[in-house]
Amino acid sequence: MSRRTEEIPQNDHDPTGTAQGEPDGDRPDGLAKPAVATAEGPVAAADGPGSDRQRPARSWEAVRHLLVRLHFYAGVLVAPFLLVAALTGLAYTFTPQLDQLLYGDQLRVERVGDAPRPLAEQIAAARAAYPEGTVASVVTPPDPEDTTRVVLAVPELGEKQRTVFVDPYTAEVRGELTTWFGSTPLTTWLDDLHRNLNLGETGRLYSEVAASWLGVTVLGGLVLWLGRSRGQRAKSARGALLPDRKARGVRRTRSWHAATGVWLALALLFLSATGLTWSNYAGERFGRLLDAVNGTAPALDTALPGAEAPVEDHSDHAGHGGGEATADADPADFDAALTAARDAGLGGTVVVTPAADAASAWTVAQNDNVWPVHYDRVAVDASSGEITSRTYWADHPALSKLSKLGVQGHMGVLFGVVNQIVLGLVALGLTTVIVWGYRMWWQRRPTRDDRRALVGRAPERGAWRRLPLPVLVLGIPAVIALGWALPVLGVTLAGFLVVDVVAGAVRRHRTA
Known part of the structure; x- marks a missing residue:
């Protein structure tokens, strides 16, 4: 057995990464290429020309190896987008207090x-x-x-x-x-700044990249951390939820990175899902889903009885004052519409919007975004004070409610200050997880005098060749479907694969 193989720590329960200063930097798992039969099958000691290397047998362990490589590349390449999203989201979370100051x-x-x-x-x-x-x-x-x-x-x-x-x-x-x-x-x-870096529609791609990969990165990290197979610590809840303070070097950093990620997982998955609902491309797919399952909010009929040209109200943003009236309405009609709405039970803050034309009613909409929310709306004939139509928040489809509440929670207003504090902690936690991830990459660098580098190398390639057939049969269609539902994720994943193939070809050429 080679000197490098002898120096492998035998009691390490996590096969990813070596401690800073350990001798091997060829592979990020810290292991030399085995010269003996492994769980994946017999492998020769060298990859060079003339070797009699035999393809390893298919193994479920290859799924883990593939996840390690995917998690690594997502962390290295997508983490900058996530870091920007976390910091800009942290600033946006406390805009109510900043507004009061300014x-x-x-x-x-x-x-x-x-x-x-x-x-x-x-x-x-x-x-x-x-x-x-x-x-x-x-x-x-x-x-x-x-x-x-x-x-x-x-x-x-x-x-x-x-x-x-x-x-x-x-x-x-x-x-x-x-x-x-x-x-x-x-x-x-x-x-x-949070949505598009103040770059308009082009800049929105950054936030969609972040939202698309955030969920994938979190789920992959959970599988890798909770699915560890070595060491008793991995089998306990304490080992999953708390960092290993006895560890040193990269293992200590990894334990803080992973344990913090476990605590943040649900919140990060929530932010990923809700952020995608109003993104450019995935949001359009989500809109199609709502239409297909009748999950959109009910429209308020603003046509006055007997009017020839009924007008539907599409002003979900009416509460923000986006109307385009052509002439000022009688100010007294605002009081009439408000009185009618109050009598109909609309309490709290409301938005009174004038009629679009003579054939349409006024609209009064509740605009209370703090739990419990109030989003009832009424159409009012201001001349008579009669309620001509009404939509109730309780009658919204479940998907419409979840979407609306998810957006308010993502923006930090659903539960008031508590919502803001939680989002602030999540943003700070995500920032530290990213910093620890890059620190691990640096700690895994080769440190031998004859083999130095600034950062560690990527996990081994080719794990997909050893995947069990059921994983390939079910996984490939699932990835294609996910790429269709999340187009930016699909395109960037394809880009990662192209870069990986090119890098592998270049490396083989240099080796030859």
Whole structure:
């Protein structure tokens, strides 16, 4: 047996990685190529020309080897995207507090009495200060110390709006901001940074790459860590959930990396799934699924009785003031629509949107995103105060509810401050897991005088050739289906395979 083989630690329960300073760096599992029969079958000691190497027998252990290689490449190549997503998401999570610091004068007021002024007075004050554009919607204060938001559609702003903030008790205008679907300039900027790095539609590919591979990386890491076969520690819950403090070098780093990943797994899978629902390509596939199973939110019929041209309301974002009214509605009609909605049971903060035309009703929609959420909507004939149509949150299909709640949880608003704290901890945890992953790569570098490198080498190639036939028969169609459902994942995986094949060909050429 060679010197390198003799130096292999025999009591290591994890076959991936060597401790810093160990002699072998050829393989990231720290093992020299075996010159004896292994679980995969007889293997010759050399790969060079003239060797009588025999193909190893198919083995379930090859599944683990393939996962190790996939997890390694995903960690090295996709981790930068995940790191950016974690840090930008961490910044976005605390936008409510940042908004209060920057825009507190516009957002908050001192409560004076119990009864706010009529909406007509508040709208009149906003229009006197800012006569440009038309009133697209009015958002009532979420809390007694919040301002009323009069949202103006201004053609020069494009898809953005001008939101005027009015003291509900005095009808005093507190200021205005250019908003996007109700978000302040800071929140809009951080939202774009997290979604597309402020690069527009092209930049959205980064976040979809991160969301697509996050789930794959987490699941692969769980299988590798929980499926370890060596050592009693691997068989205990404590060994899976807590790092091994007795370990040293790369094994210690790996135990912190893996144990932290186990604790974060459910949250990371949730963020991956919810992030994909509104991504470019996977989100479009998800929309098709909702349509196919009738899982979309019910539409509110805004056609007035007897109208010739019924109009469906598609304003799921109506709560953010994205309307495009062509002329200002009578401010008194806002109070009439609000009174009718309150009488119909719509409590909390609501968004009052004027009718699109004479044949359509006004809409009043609850906009309470904190659990328990309230998303009932009514269509109101402002002239008579009659409710012409209504949709209930309780009647939304299950998939529609899960999608809506998942988005709110992903944004950190569903459970208030608790939601923010959890997301902040998850973002910090993911950051540390990524840093530990790169540290392991560095720790596995060769350190012998005659064989040095900056980082460790990738896991061995060719594990797919040793996969059991059932895995190939079921796995290939499953990967193709996953690539169709998550197109960015499929394309990048194909790219990894091409790079891997080219790298293998170059290495064989150099060896020959």
